[in-house]
Amino acid sequence: MSGRNGLISTAELADILGQADLRLFDCTTYLEPAPEGSSLPYLAVPGRHTFEAGHIPGADFLDLQSEFSDPNTELRFMMLDVAHLERAFGRHGVSNGSQVVLYSIGTPMWATRFWWMLQSLGFESASVLDGGLDKWKLEGRPLETGPAQGYKPATFTAKPKTGFFVDKHETLAATSERGTVVVNALGPQFHKGLEPSRYGRPGRVPGSCNVSAATLLDPKTKAFVPLGEADAKFKAQGITKDKRVVAYCGGGISATIDLFLLHQLGYDNLTLYDGSMGEWAKDTSLPIETG
Template identity: 65%
Template sequence: MSQPSAVISTRQLATLLGDPNLRLYDCTTYNEPVPPGSDVPYRAVPGDKTFAAGHIPGADFLDLQGEFSDTSAQQFFMMPEVARLEAAFGRHGLDATRTVVVLYSIGTMMWSTRFWWMLRSLGVDARVLDGGFDKWKEEGRTIETGAPKGYPATTFEATPRAGFFVDKTFVKSRIGDPSTVTVNALGPQFHKGLEPSRYGRPGRVPGSVNVSAATLVNADKTLTRLADAEAKFTAAGVTRDKNVILYCGGGISATIDLLMLTQLGYDKLTLYDASMGEWARDASLPIETD
């Protein structure tokens, strides 16, 4: 059974502005380039400046790497402990009484879909704004400027759901397992190992298939039709009877695939959180190229 409530249109959101139960968050982060030879693939920069330049009225801003990730981890954007997330979301006014939680980002939806997957793992079914701030702005809808005003702080108590994130040991153990399909959401050139990887060794998790997140998004930054998305997954061998592991470079763009699969009714889904940021650097792990 599909779950269309995971996505909300700009028209639908416009009717909800001002609703006291609405919690609306800009989730934008920017991955900026680093000098050659750097130990990290990019520099994670919060989108607070673009938020100040323009945001949907009433929105608050969430800093993914700064507040909602394990900053002690070598990789960016790793899931922290539940207690840290409860405190962080509570500071931003999220609790069980908020019946409508909407997430959006600028430039790409993957930052909002990452928060969507994180919140699902904590028991909160949020919605992602289709097309993000780009579509909202393109349509000439009302925009505010300035720093976030935020929401009154609350006590957020998560209801964690198991199985939403896995590690390298789990992924390695499923290589060759006929009941599992592992999906790489990076572009085909990186999946095939045809271009140098900023994460380390070029290539992919052995046996994984490729459904690039970029192919699930239209030119106007909205999501493709569900039928088109399902055709792509089916062609890659992703079927409802399989356990599906998603990965990408840093556990971000793969959440676009996860959103689409959830919308399509797939329910055996998990995310390799560290993704190629870990796998490509670990010489003990097998890697495959064309």
């Protein structure tokens, strides 16, 4: 089901609903405007309300910010330590023998973030639902309402892999490495610094190219664009398989859409700057580029 690319279609998921080893999760979070005077760029609101209004039958709900992110930092959605994540996934019934399917609403970025985290923990049997709940509903497939029933707790043992996450120092070093390309997944207006940034200083990591995550999705179905089209977008920005790729965005979420598609295309040397512009734009010791 997952194999190299970790993508599952709505038809494929419909065929395996109810299988004993399936662990199906809605991962949706909503980014709401922060109150006036807040130091936070936005409020992270778990999508539990939309989950209860309608979810794929049998699904459980994962709350990225409160249960799967580091609470001891001002930055949202930072990667937690391995032991915490083992316990959190285990609480939701994930064992090393599970087949995990992840989806979200409006954008796959919440699902691809969980996929990236699981990859870094050495868990290979996770797939992202192409088109998420949007495509599932467009096709008139069944929904269930009400709170999550959850899965029976299990034991999850990670086999952590290095290189999946980098910090600001490694990202700064990457800007001057000949064999590395840094890619920004935010929209072009933010990449160029043409609009005020909710993260701090407008602009980008110097020398980074731009493949906006939004351009990698079908606006109607929220499915990923065909791989050939994605490949052309990456290659047009000088991203080739012989280079290491460091991806970033605002909070380390939408960049995982770029990373997910690069993985599908057979790119191997991929990493995520977890702090992204949430950290970079505020730290005045770091250079920033506009225009």
